[in-house]
Amino acid sequence: MVRDNAAVQEASPNIDVRAERLIPVPAERVASYAMDWNHDHEWTQGIREAKLTKTASGGGFGVGAEVTRTAYFLRKRIDYVLRVDTFDPPRILEMRSVAGPFPMHIIYQFQSQGGATLASIHIQGNTAGFYRLAGPLMVRRVRSSIRKDLQDLERNLMTRTA
Numbered sequence: 001m002v003r004d005n006a007a008v009q010e011a012s013p014n015i016d017v018r019a020e021r022l023i024p025v026p027a028e029r030v031a032s033y034a035m036d037w038n039h040d041h042e043w044t045q046g047i048r049e050a051k052l053t054k055t056a057s058g059g060g061f062g063v064g065a066e067v068t069r070t071a072y073f074l075r076k077r078i079d080y081v082l083r084v085d086t087f088d089p090p091r092i093l094e095m096r097s098v099a100g101p102f103p104m105h106i107i108y109q110f111q112s113q114g115g116a117t118l119a120s121i122h123i124q125g126n127t128a129g130f131y132r133l134a135g136p137l138m139v140r141r142v143r144s145s146i147r148k149d150l151q152d153l154e155r156n157l158m159t160r161t162a
Contacts (some may be wrong), residue, residue, distance in 0.1 A: 014125070014126055015123065015139055017122070017123050017124075018146075019121055019147045020118055021118075021151070021153075022053050023150075025029065027112040028090045029117075030119055031089050031110040033153070033156070033157060033160075034091070034093075034110070034119070034153055035089055035090075037052055039041055040067070041155075043152040044069075044071075045148050046072045046078075047071045048070050050068070050069045050070075052065060052066070053066045054069055054083075056084070056087075062084060063085065065083070066084070067082050068085045069081075080100025080101065082104075082106065083095065084132055087109075091109065091110060093107075093108040094107045095107075095121060103125060104123065104125040105125065106119070106121065107120075108121055109122075123146060
């Protein structure tokens, strides 16, 4: 496992949401697809575009790499940059925002369950300004979005298998 030890979790997030889903596809296939930023817009709610804007120190995608995502949430365009803190395929991808409307920490985990995968997404964040006022709504929307993300992840993988 590779981890960026400089990453520090923000205290007392006002958004702390986790969802999981058992996907009937081997963990290596699920993680390979889900950990590839080129597929972000295919299965992650609201993402319209994702670009690798900084490569890892060894090149490509890995710890230290940065992905810029353009998303829409509550009808507002959000541009944010996520830096990879932990990259250990096929088990975990941990990312933290380094630019955007509020601090965010995202953990994608994939655990082998026989021939299937228990996939989970855990999002923590500290909202400010407009987003703080929308806090309770944001928690519900984020929970709904990541549940849908996992449904779409499964659907996309099953379609690729067929």
